[in-house]
Amino acid sequence: MTTIEEQDVCKESVYENLFVTLAPTLRNFLLYKFRDLERADDIVQEAFVILWQNCKKVTPGLAKSYLFKVGQNQFLKLLDRDKVRQKHLSLQTDMVNKEDGEFQMEYNEFSATLESAIEQLPDGQREVFLLNRVDKKTYVEIAEMLEVSVKAVEKRMHKALVKLRKICKGI
Amino acid sequence: MNRWEEDDTFLSRWLNDELSADEKAEFENSAEGKEYVSMIRAAENIKAPSYDTRGELAKLKARINTAEQAETKVIWMRPAFRMAVAAAVVVIAVVAYLAQPSLTTIKTSFGEQEIAFLPDGSEVRLNSSSSISYDPDTWNESREIELKGEAFFEVKRGSDFVVNTTGGSVKVLGTSFNVKSRGKLLDVVCFTGKVNVNSTNVDEDITPGMAIRVRSGQLDKLITKEVESGPSWIDGITNLEDVPLGEALMELENVFGLDVQYDQALDSLIINAAFPNDSIESALELVLETLDLRYTFDKNTKRLEIQGVN
Numbered sequence: 001m002t003t004i005e006e007q008d009v010c011k012e013s014v015y016e017n018l019f020v021t022l023a024p025t026l027r028n029f030l031l032y033k034f035r036d037l038e039r040a041d042d043i044v045q046e047a048f049v050i051l052w053q054n055c056k057k058v059t060p061g062l063a064k065s066y067l068f069k070v071g072q073n074q075f076l077k078l079l080d081r082d083k084v085r086q087k088h089l090s091l092q093t094d095m096v097n098k099e100d101g102e103f104q105m106e107y108n109e110f111s112a113t114l115e116s117a118i119e120q121l122p123d124g125q126r127e128v129f130l131l132n133r134v135d136k137k138t139y140v141e142i143a144e145m146l147e148v149s150v151k152a153v154e155k156r157m158h159k160a161l162v163k164l165r166k167i168c169k170g171i
Numbered sequence: 172m173n174r175w176e177e178d179d180t181f182l183s184r185w186l187n188d189e190l191s192a193d194e195k196a197e198f199e200n201s202a203e204g205k206e207y208v209s210m211i212r213a214a215e216n217i218k219a220p221s222y223d224t225r226g227e228l229a230k231l232k233a234r235i236n237t238a239e240q241a242e243t244k245v246i247w248m249r250p251a252f253r254m255a256v257a258a259a260v261v262v263i264a265v266v267a268y269l270a271q272p273s274l275t276t277i278k279t280s281f282g283e284q285e286i287a288f289l290p291d292g293s294e295v296r297l298n299s300s301s302s303i304s305y306d307p308d309t310w311n312e313s314r315e316i317e318l319k320g321e322a323f324f325e326v327k328r329g330s331d332f333v334v335n336t337t338g339g340s341v342k343v344l345g346t347s348f349n350v351k352s353r354g355k356l357l358d359v360v361c362f363t364g365k366v367n368v369n370s371t372n373v374d375e376d377i378t379p380g381m382a383i384r385v386r387s388g389q390l391d392k393l394i395t396k397e398v399e400s401g402p403s404w405i406d407g408i409t410n411l412e413d414v415p416l417g418e419a420l421m422e423l424e425n426v427f428g429l430d431v432q433y434d435q436a437l438d439s440l441i442i443n444a445a446f447p448n449d450s451i452e453s454a455l456e457l458v459l460e461t462l463d464l465r466y467t468f469d470k471n472t473k474r475l476e477i478q479g480v481n
Contacts, residue, residue, distance in 0.1 A: 037220055045227065114210060114213050146471060
């Protein structure tokens with residue numbers, strides 16, 4: 001059994017553990033949503049500073065949705081300041097090296113098409129698609145992070161796929 | 172029409188391997204299904220840029236340490252230097268302490284409420300997106316407090332107790348009252364005792380059951396209303412009485428942390444409504460639909476856009 005003190009976010013080990021487990025996903029989520037890598041890294045830092053300042057009020061169980069909320073809000077504050085700047089996702093595609101040359105080329109071309117299609121998805125669909133496909137988060141985990149129902153996540157994922165196919169085919 | 176076009180979670184369930192074997196085979200063998208399969212395969216090669224978790228954690232800890240050192244003047248150093256530096260720090264700290272008042276500040280973010288006790292035992296309940304600050308060292312000589320936003324005060328009897336806001340100041344002896352200073356409006360409601368409200372062109376005493384509104388330093392109205400033991404926001408309900416749309420939206424921002432877009436021309440609309448602080452959807456309905464406003468709300472970005480009147 002753990003005592004209340006051990007579950008305290010103000011405790012350094014608990015706080016560090018939260019960072020190690022949540023920071024990478026939070027960073028990717030912010031990147032997918034706002035398409036700005038440098039700022040995504042900064043906002044993760046800021047969100048965790050704010051969590052530390054409020055560690056007495058936030059329990060470890062609530063820390064996840066708290067961080068995602070604070071992160072989004074911090075970002076929105078910045079976006080208000082400069083709405084105009086064009087952003088991109090800075091995703092990377094691994095080369096496929098097992099396959100023969102011709103196939104590989106087609107494949108990588110397709111990946112590039114897919115990436116630009118992903119950029120064109122609405123924010124809500126893009127973040128769900130990438131959190132699931134790249135970060136391997138389950139629908140339940142994503143629903144928790146975004147504070148929406150699992151059904152809503154499933155619908156967005158479905159819509160994302162339909163839309164991606166259409167964009168890739170040029171429909 | 173195919174199943175995957177009618178069913179709005181079909182592709183999600185396919186990805187999650189929740190389809191029956193038959194359904195799956197039928198889908199993956201269809202021309203369209205094959206395209207989805209190769210798309211998902213291509214997606215497997217997509218990676219997010221790497222994230223240096225340990226490095227970022229170290230950066231974060233350094234940042235927190237610097238912030239805390241600045242706050243508490245704790246400096247880490249080798250033991251040999253500690254004594255000498257400790258003495259120097261004491262001198263600097265004393266000088267700093269004498270030179271400037273050390274204000275105590277209590278702040279709430281959107282959606283938060285907090286109860287604070289002042290040095291004389293008076294109680295302050297702070298509503299969302301509000302802050303108070305006061306100097307604990309001079310508290311016994313003058314009970315003076317700065318308020319931004321909204322708070323409910325229950326003041327212990329004693330010398331004058333003054334709440335300063337941008338819209339004017341509120342002075343009492345010992346009583347309970349609510350002060351709300353948002354934007355151009357200053358709303359004060361007296362629950363017990365007697366309260367003096369002072370601003371550029373206002374100097375009014377109000378008694379229990381009276382409420383006053385000061386707008387940009389001028390008396391806007393003085394009304395008598397039925398009051399209970401405290402304001403409704405303490406019970407998680409925000410009351411909007413005769414407020415312009417802009418103020419109502421500001422209140423929604425304060426409680427839910429929304430990002431609101433609206434046309435200033437709509438500001439002439441006056442709202443009378445009350446909304447619960449724990450449900451955005453019903454709050455939006457209650458506030459905006461009473462005025463028949465057209466709006467869109469994106470749950471994810473928390474962006475509320477008001478397009479106009481229906």
